[in-house]
Amino acid sequence: MVLEARGLTHSFGERLALAGVDLTVRPGVLTGLLGPNGAGKTTLMRVLLGIIDPDAGEVLLDGRPVQFADRQRWGYMPQERGLYPAMTAGGQLTYFARVHGLDRSTAQERARALLAELGLGDRFDSKAEQLSGGMQQRLQLGTALVHDPDVIVLDEPFAGLDPVAVEELTVTLRARVAAGRTVLLSSHQLDLVQDLCEEIVMVDHGRTVLAGPVAQLRAASGRRQLRLGMPGHDGRDWLAAFPGVVVVDEAADALRLSLPPDVDALAVLDAARRTAPVVDFGLDLPTLSQLFLAAAGEGSDAADAASLSGGAEVHA
Amino acid sequence: MTTGFWAGVRLVAGRAIAEAWASKSWRIITAVSVLVGIALVVVPRVLADDTTEYTLATVGQAPPALLTALEAAGAAGEFEVTVRTVPDAQAAEALLRDGDADAALTGVGQGAILYVSERADGTFPALVSQAALALAITDQLAQAGLSPAEIARVQATPPPEQVPVGRVADEGRAGVGFVSGILLYLALILTGTAIATAVATEKSSRISEVLLTAMRPTQLLVGTVLGVGLLGLVQIAAIGIPAAIGLASGGGIDLPAATTGDILLAVGWFVLGLALYAFVFAALGALVDKPTEVGAATMPANILLVASYMFAVIVTIQDPNGAASTTASMLPVSAPLVMPIRWASGLVPTQAGA
Numbered sequence: 001m002v003l004e005a006r007g008l009t010h011s012f013g014e015r016l017a018l019a020g021v022d023l024t025v026r027p028g029v030l031t032g033l034l035g036p037n038g039a040g041k042t043t044l045m046r047v048l049l050g051i052i053d054p055d056a057g058e059v060l061l062d063g064r065p066v067q068f069a070d071r072q073r074w075g076y077m078p079q080e081r082g083l084y085p086a087m088t089a090g091g092q093l094t095y096f097a098r099v100h101g102l103d104r105s106t107a108q109e110r111a112r113a114l115l116a117e118l119g120l121g122d123r124f125d126s127k128a129e130q131l132s133g134g135m136q137q138r139l140q141l142g143t144a145l146v147h148d149p150d151v152i153v154l155d156e157p158f159a160g161l162d163p164v165a166v167e168e169l170t171v172t173l174r175a176r177v178a179a180g181r182t183v184l185l186s187s188h189q190l191d192l193v194q195d196l197c198e199e200i201v202m203v204d205h206g207r208t209v210l211a212g213p214v215a216q217l218r219a220a221s222g223r224r225q226l227r228l229g230m231p232g233h234d235g236r237d238w239l240a241a242f243p244g245v246v247v248v249d250e251a252a253d254a255l256r257l258s259l260p261p262d263v264d265a266l267a268v269l270d271a272a273r274r275t276a277p278v279v280d281f282g283l284d285l286p287t288l289s290q291l292f293l294a295a296a297g298e299g300s301d302a303a304d305a306a307s308l309s310g311g312a313e314v315h316a
Numbered sequence: 317m318t319t320g321f322w323a324g325v326r327l328v329a330g331r332a333i334a335e336a337w338a339s340k341s342w343r344i345i346t347a348v349s350v351l352v353g354i355a356l357v358v359v360p361r362v363l364a365d366d367t368t369e370y371t372l373a374t375v376g377q378a379p380p381a382l383l384t385a386l387e388a389a390g391a392a393g394e395f396e397v398t399v400r401t402v403p404d405a406q407a408a409e410a411l412l413r414d415g416d417a418d419a420a421l422t423g424v425g426q427g428a429i430l431y432v433s434e435r436a437d438g439t440f441p442a443l444v445s446q447a448a449l450a451l452a453i454t455d456q457l458a459q460a461g462l463s464p465a466e467i468a469r470v471q472a473t474p475p476p477e478q479v480p481v482g483r484v485a486d487e488g489r490a491g492v493g494f495v496s497g498i499l500l501y502l503a504l505i506l507t508g509t510a511i512a513t514a515v516a517t518e519k520s521s522r523i524s525e526v527l528l529t530a531m532r533p534t535q536l537l538v539g540t541v542l543g544v545g546l547l548g549l550v551q552i553a554a555i556g557i558p559a560a561i562g563l564a565s566g567g568g569i570d571l572p573a574a575t576t577g578d579i580l581l582a583v584g585w586f587v588l589g590l591a592l593y594a595f596v597f598a599a600l601g602a603l604v605d606k607p608t609e610v611g612a613a614t615m616p617a618n619i620l621l622v623a624s625y626m627f628a629v630i631v632t633i634q635d636p637n638g639a640a641s642t643t644a645s646m647l648p649v650s651a652p653l654v655m656p657i658r659w660a661s662g663l664v665p666t667q668a669g670a
Contacts, residue, residue, distance in 0.1 A: 049529045072530045082521020086335055095331055099324070100530045143526060 001062050001150050002026055003182050008047055008057035017043040019206035020057065025151075025184045025199075030177045032197035033186040034288065040206040041186040042079055045155050048184075049076050061151075072101050075149035079156045079186075081140045083128040089115060089139050090124035093146045100147035107146075114142050118172070134165055141169065145176070152176060154185040158192060170196055190288035194218075202292055210295040218285040223294060226257045226265050228272050229280030238275040242268055254280075324531050328539025329546070332514065336547050349554035356495060356555070357562025368395040370440045373408045373420035373431075377401060381454070382424060385447040395440070405429070424448045425455070493633045493657040499555055500586060500653050501625040507548025508593050508617060512601030512610045514544050520606050541594045548590070589652020593617065624650035632657050 005023040009016075017040045025031045033041050047054045050071055059066045083092055093111035098104065115121055118138040120131075128136060137160070144152060152173075158166050177183050187193045193200075194214055202210040210217065231253040239245055242263055249256035259265055265283050272278050286294070336342040372378075372386070378399055386397045400417060402408045408420035412433045419441045420431040428448060432441045450471065457467045518524040518540075527536055596617050604613045627650060632641040636658045645655040 046525070049525070051525050051528055068532075074529055076526055076529050078522035078525050080520075080522045082518075082523045084331075084335060084523065086339055087331075091334075095327070096526065098327055099527060 001182050002060075003048070003151055003184065004060040004063075005044070005048060006058050006060065008044065008059070009055045010043055010047060010052065011055060017206055018047065018054065018057075021203060021206065022208050023184075023201045023211070025182050027180050027182045028177055029198050030173060030196065031184050032193045032200045033184055033203065034190050034193065034200050034292070035186075035188065035203040036292075037188050039188075039203045041188075041203060042155055043206075044203065045076075045153055045184075045186060048153060049074065073147075073149055074151040074153065075100075075144035075147065076152075077140060077144040077154045077157060079159070081136065083136060083139060083143070085129040086127055088125050088127055089120060089131065089142075092128060092139065093142050096143040097146045100149070102147055110146050110148065111142075114146050115139075118142055119168075134161075137161065137165065138168075141172065145172075149181070151182045152184070154183075156187060157185050158187055158189065166192070190292055194288040200288065202288075202295060204292070204296045210291060214288070217291060218288075220261055221286045221291055221294070222259075222261045223286035223290055224259045224265060225284040226259055226268055227280075227282040227284060228255045228257070228269070228278055229253055230255060230272060230276050230278055233276035235275065238271050241271060321532070321535060324535035325539040325542065328527075328531075328536055329543030332540060332543030333547060342547070346551055346554050349551050350558055353555040353558035354562065356559045369398065370395055370419070371398045371400060371411075371417040372444060373400045373402050373411045373417040375402055375405055375408055375420070375422045378421070379424055379451060382421075382447050382451055385450065386443065389443050389447070405431075419444050421448060424451045426452075428452075493636075494629060495559070497625060497629045497633070497653065497657050499552065500656060501621065501628075503548060503552040504590060504593050504652060505618065505621055506551075507545060507590060508597035508621070509610065509614060510548060511541055511544045511594050512597040512614050513607050514540055515598050515601035516604050516607045516610050516613075519602060519604075537595070537598055541591070541598050545590060545594045549587070583656075585655040586652045589648070592648055593621070593652070620649050621653075624653045628653040628657050 003023075003025040005021055008018050008021045010018040019040075021040065021044055023033070023044070033044065035041050043052070046052045048059055050059075050066070050068070061070050084095075087095070090108070090111050093114060094104070094107045097107035097110050102110065112121075112124060115124055118141065120135060120138060120142075123131065123135065123139075128139060131139060141154070141157065144154065154173075157169060157173075161169065173183055173185070185193075185197070190202075197214060199213050200211065200217070201208060225248065236247070239247070239257075244260035245263060245268065246258045247255065248258050257268065259268065269278070269281060272281075370390075378401070383397075383399060390397050400411065402411060402420070405420075405422055408417070408422070408431055411417040412420055412431050415433070418433045421444060422429045422431075430441060430445055430448070454467055454471070457470065458464075462470070515524075515537075518527070518536075524536065597614055600613045600617060601610055604610060624644070627640075627644055631638070632644065632654050635641055641654060641658060644650040645658050
């Protein structure tokens with residue numbers, strides 16, 4: 001199912017949290033909702049989930065307005081984690097499955113299967129408060145997945161996870177994506193998710209600033225840099241054929257070139273090889289945080305940049 | 317929507333109940349409540365069980381008729397009389413001074429003296445005095461030539477009937493009212509706070525957000541109120557039912573003659589009031605972001621409850637049928653506390669609702 005937001009606007013009193021956000025999440029494509037803290041990600045997700053009503057705009061599912069009944073087939077994991085501390089792991093999953101309309105026996109079946117998948121197979125009867133932090137995180141994810149939802153919305157699922165847990169979570173989510181579910185996750189750590197998400201939507205100050213497939217966005221950026229190892233060759237004449245290409249660094253034997261969006265990196269490489277032997281080369285694509293800074297423009301300050309690239313350290 | 321309205325409500329309420337049932341603390345509190353309920357009835361009875369004993373000293377052998385009269389009065393007034401015979405008035409006074417007797421009688425006829433201990437309350441000396449007087453009158457009537465049957469007829473003249481007016485004269489009833497007042501007040505405030513805390517906890521942990529994606533807010537609200545409210549009712553019943561059974565199975569306190577309808581009315585009144593407060597507390601609990609802020613948020617409702625409670629135990633117990641009590645028992649916010657106490661006083665007309 002295709003989840004879409006069209007021109008969503010929402011304000012809390014004077015403060016405009018969403019200023020006309022557009023978003024498309026297609027099934028089978030892991031989509032990331034990215035932006036710095038306070039960009040409006042959580043508000044956007046809460047509007048998508050129907051927890052708060054937008055001032056303007058609409059949420060569409062397969063092109064038609066979302067109904068209350070549709071959302072029974074959705075799964076949501078909010079940013080602030082919360083479980084019933086005195087309830088057992090199995091009890092919680094069964095409860096949330098039944099809240100989403102499953103009957104008791106199906107709900108219990110699903111709860112057992114999901115706990116096994118999340119590595120909590122022997123914890124069905126353990127109380128949530130007796131589980132470790134990492135186990136509680138997985139149980140929390142379980143409450144969003146137990147009813148096998150068509151649409152899965154996760155708010156900052158990677159926050160506070162170690163690299164191993166990030167990998168496990170990624171595997172769990174990829175299985176849903178491969179099964180054709182519509183999955184949207186948010187993160188303020190742009191560079192953490194750039195290898196996980198296939199498509200991204202970047203928001204800043206309540207607006208969509210960049211959206212599309214990650215690979216395409218990075219490749220089409222004007223911030224690509226070509227690195228060429230041409231020992232003993234100092235001539236730059238061959239570059240005249242490529243207007244717009246700028247030398248940014250000439251340290252030692254490595255030449256670093258900045259390529260405008262319309263220049264084919266491979267053509268530059270070929271030209272270099274015709275001029276002199278190239279012993280080493282590489283094309284550096286901009287990181288998502290660099291893309292974000294370029295897209296957000298002057299609006300972003302240094303603090304944003306720090307928050308984007310070093311999120312875990314900065315916010316831990 | 318796959319889940320019907322009431323199915324969702326049942327789910328939410330069932331979860332709250334199941335969680336409480338599984339928790340050790342809840343079971344302990346309920347068990348303690350049952351014990352408190354039993355203690356409320358048993359303890360006063362045990363304390364009241366030692367029947368008052370009075371000692372009467374008589375100079376010389378007391379007339380048998382006097383003793384018979386005192387024993388009869390003792391059976392009715394729940395006290396026992398021990399009689400000690402002393403040789404003279406000095407010995408009688410000594411007994412009184414040492415606290416070994418409550419009253420001493422030198423005779424029954426003309427010139428007889430009743431020595432009274434300072435400790436003895438007015439009842440016993442008055443009874444002795446009355447019995448002695450009756451005996452003297454009987455003697456004189458016999459001397460005047462009345463036949464025993466005529467004397468009996470004279471003595472059978474009943475005293476004027478006593479009818480309590482206005483204030484509740486019966487301390488037992490007032491006690492029932494007072495205890496119900498405390499129980500109802502505690503029940504409302506504890507249940508209300510529990511509901512507000514449950515709502516605030518779900519809100520702060522964002523569980524309510526997850527639930528709200530699949531449920532109507534009304535389902536969540538009604539389910540929480542029903543679940544936590546029922547738990548509260550169970551605990552009131554845990555205290556109230558043993559206490560009520562104890563009271564009803566005979567005891568020092570005479571419950572007002574109430575029909576089943578009266579009781580149902582009183583219980584129904586309270587449950588309606590509990591429901592009203594439950595929703596108010598739930599709404600107040602939803603206003604805060606942290607469970608620790610519940611106290612401040614529910615302050616307005618608490619103040620209303622305290623005011624109603626104070627009114628109920630200060631005004632209503634004293635004057636259950638006054639205009640103020642009648643009004644307060646009809647006002648939704650104070651009705652759950654005031655009406656059951658008026659019922660306990662036995663003075664609510666059956667058409668009170670009209």
